[in-house]
Amino acid sequence: MGDTILELKNISKSFDGKKILDDLCLNIEKNEFVTLLGPSGCGKSTLLRIIGGFVKPDHGQVYFEGGDITSLPPERRQVHTVFQKYSLFPHMNVADNVAFGLKLKKKSRDYIAEKVRYAMRLVNMEGYEERMTTSLSGGQQQRIAIARAIVNEPKMLLLDEPLGALDLKLRHEMQRELMRIKQEVGITFVYVTHDQEEALTMSDRIVVMNQGIIQQMGTSKSIYDEPQNAFVADFIGDSNIINGIMIRDRLVMIHGVEVECVDEGFDPNEAVDVVIRPEDLVIGKKDSGFTNGIVTNLIYKGAYYDISVAAGDYEWSVQSNVPAAVNSEVGLFIDPENIQIMKKPRSSDEEVIDKLG
Amino acid sequence: MDKVMNRRSVLSGPYVVWALGFTVIPLIVIIKYAISDRTGAFTLSNILAIFDPVNLKALIFSLEIAIGCTVVCILLAYPLVLAISRLKFARSGFMLVILILPMWMNFILKLLAWQMILSSNGILNMIIRAAGITGFDISNTPISIMIGVIYEYFPYMVLPVFDAVIAIDADVIEAARDLGAKKGTVFWKIIFPLSLPGLMSGITMVFVPSMTSFVTADILGGGKLQLVGNIIEQEFIQSMNWNLGAGLSVALMIFILISMTFTVKKDEREEEEAW
Numbered sequence: 001m002g003d004t005i006l007e008l009k010n011i012s013k014s015f016d017g018k019k020i021l022d023d024l025c026l027n028i029e030k031n032e033f034v035t036l037l038g039p040s041g042c043g044k045s046t047l048l049r050i051i052g053g054f055v056k057p058d059h060g061q062v063y064f065e066g067g068d069i070t071s072l073p074p075e076r077r078q079v080h081t082v083f084q085k086y087s088l089f090p091h092m093n094v095a096d097n098v099a100f101g102l103k104l105k106k107k108s109r110d111y112i113a114e115k116v117r118y119a120m121r122l123v124n125m126e127g128y129e130e131r132m133t134t135s136l137s138g139g140q141q142q143r144i145a146i147a148r149a150i151v152n153e154p155k156m157l158l159l160d161e162p163l164g165a166l167d168l169k170l171r172h173e174m175q176r177e178l179m180r181i182k183q184e185v186g187i188t189f190v191y192v193t194h195d196q197e198e199a200l201t202m203s204d205r206i207v208v209m210n211q212g213i214i215q216q217m218g219t220s221k222s223i224y225d226e227p228q229n230a231f232v233a234d235f236i237g238d239s240n241i242i243n244g245i246m247i248r249d250r251l252v253m254i255h256g257v258e259v260e261c262v263d264e265g266f267d268p269n270e271a272v273d274v275v276i277r278p279e280d281l282v283i284g285k286k287d288s289g290f291t292n293g294i295v296t297n298l299i300y301k302g303a304y305y306d307i308s309v310a311a312g313d314y315e316w317s318v319q320s321n322v323p324a325a326v327n328s329e330v331g332l333f334i335d336p337e338n339i340q341i342m343k344k345p346r347s348s349d350e351e352v353i354d355k356l357g
Numbered sequence: 358m359d360k361v362m363n364r365r366s367v368l369s370g371p372y373v374v375w376a377l378g379f380t381v382i383p384l385i386v387i388i389k390y391a392i393s394d395r396t397g398a399f400t401l402s403n404i405l406a407i408f409d410p411v412n413l414k415a416l417i418f419s420l421e422i423a424i425g426c427t428v429v430c431i432l433l434a435y436p437l438v439l440a441i442s443r444l445k446f447a448r449s450g451f452m453l454v455i456l457i458l459p460m461w462m463n464f465i466l467k468l469l470a471w472q473m474i475l476s477s478n479g480i481l482n483m484i485i486r487a488a489g490i491t492g493f494d495i496s497n498t499p500i501s502i503m504i505g506v507i508y509e510y511f512p513y514m515v516l517p518v519f520d521a522v523i524a525i526d527a528d529v530i531e532a533a534r535d536l537g538a539k540k541g542t543v544f545w546k547i548i549f550p551l552s553l554p555g556l557m558s559g560i561t562m563v564f565v566p567s568m569t570s571f572v573t574a575d576i577l578g579g580g581k582l583q584l585v586g587n588i589i590e591q592e593f594i595q596s597m598n599w600n601l602g603a604g605l606s607v608a609l610m611i612f613i614l615i616s617m618t619f620t621v622k623k624d625e626r627e628e629e630e631a632w
């Protein structure tokens with residue numbers, strides 16, 4: 001635990017009587033790329049603003065490298081923020097924007113010039129120094145915003161949906177850029193997004209949030225493969241979430257059919273949520289799978305087909321490399337390893353989450 | 358396309374009539390009077406009369422009053438704007454209405470009220486005496502003229518500055534703080550430079566009328582302190598020398614236009630630098 005750079009302890013925050021963050025605890029390690037992921041209103045941006053010093057929590061403490069910074073104003077923190085709307089200074093040219101923080105620290109001209117040159121090279125914007133920020137494209141402005149923060153050598157960079165305003169292609173390009181920059185400067189990144197694909201691509205660790213509490217924390221793979229509740233399963237990627245009954249260990253009943261799985265540790269006949277990823281379902285001949293269904297819809301998505309299969313009153317979502325004829329009756333297969341069993345939500349918070357899902 | 362344009366240009370008809378009738382034609386008449394003597398012969402002496410010691414003294418006094426009022430308005434406007442801009446929308450709207458409220462009242466009426474407040478036996482002098490300061494009478498001083506002028510034109514400074522400040526993105530201010538700027542630095546490096554266009558229109562709207570507010574000088578200055586506007590008024594009304602009055606008006610207009618090009622020039626230069 002010696003490598004912890006930031007510690008959030010029992011953070012609570014309400015706005016106008018509405019609870020945004022509820023007794024939240026989170027540790028962030030040095031040089032980690034942590035992503036706070038969740039739908040809008042889940043509290044992720046508020047949490048970032050608490051780390052940045054723009055919002056003071058109602059309860060709880062923020063420790064930075066062991067010191068309590070809960071009441072420290074933003075200008076005295078060693079973290080810098082990259083805002084969603086870039087927020088460049090419109091009355092200054094690019095170089096003056098980037099040099100802003102260093103000039104405030106009264107560094108020498110040569111030092112500033114050197115650092116600005118380095119930062120501009122880092123974000124691939126050499127030659128734009130004299131340009132006005134308003135004449136740049138969104139992607140270029142965001143690069144300058146990143147340079148403006150990084151040039152001050154913060155120990156931690158906070159990124160508040162920095163790619164949210166960019167188009168898809170540019171967003172992918174900037175994701176790779178960000179990972180490269182992160183590697184080159186070797187500082188901690190705390191990244192906020194509602195885009196699960198972005199989170200899965202870049203993060204060392206993802207913190208899935210909803211209703212002001214952390215739903216699950218872990219690597220991209222563990223979050224995707226083993227969601228801990230229906231909210232996470234539904235939010236990360238597409239999922240079939242079905243009511244099931246755990247007959248006994250390694251055997252679950254779905255829609256009246258007993259299916260083998262690999263999960264253990266539930267009460268006999270306990271009601272559970274069963275999560276099956278669409279890409280894990282395989283379409284085969286009628287009567288040979290665990291259930292039969294009628295193909296109701298077929299959409300070509302480029303890399304795969306998106307197929308809907310109606311079985312009883314449930315419509316399965318299947319992703320497959322091979323098409324299936326609409327209106328044909330097919331069987332569905334699933335590998336026991338790919339079935340994820342989750343306990344039904346108990347707390348009211350989780351219930352709200354379930355309804356949202 | 359052309360037809361649409363024609364129909365649109367019809368809409369500007371009332372404005373064209375207004376501009377011709379109340380600005381362009383009177384201006385031509387004034388200039389014609391200014392460059393001719395009583396017999397109608399061409400002369401520049403009416404315009405150059407601004408350099409007569411009496412007139413020049415009034416011009417300089419007007420300039421002092423105008424600069425003083427403009428500076429005081431700026432110094433009062435910024436703290437007020439910063440305070441109001443932080444309020445929630447409904448409250449800031451209420452504050453602005455309070456500020457604008459006196460503008461709905463008749464100008465002369467307000468001046469007469471100020472005349473009573475600022476008179477030798479008025480409230481202000483009573484307070485000054487009660488504070489133990491003797492031998493000072495605020496009535497009929499340049500200060501009382503300035504109070505009247507500032508009271509009248511202060512909203513014209515606040516509103517454009519407020520518009521400029523409120524337009525600054527809150528994120529930009531947060532970004533500055535995030536990069537290490539304390540509140541004072543945020544003001545001087547971010548808020549003030551970004552509010553300059555508003556400040557410029559504020560200055561134009563306060564400075565120019567302050568220079569010529571002869572009614573204020575008449576009522577609050579006791580008729581002894583003369584702005585250049587008072588002299589022009591006297592030439593027209595008392596001396597009935599329309600040529601000289603028009604000449605001084607034109608000289609004043611030229612002077613104001615020159616000082617305004619300075620502010621506009623400054624604006625342009627900044628924009629060029631910015632690019």
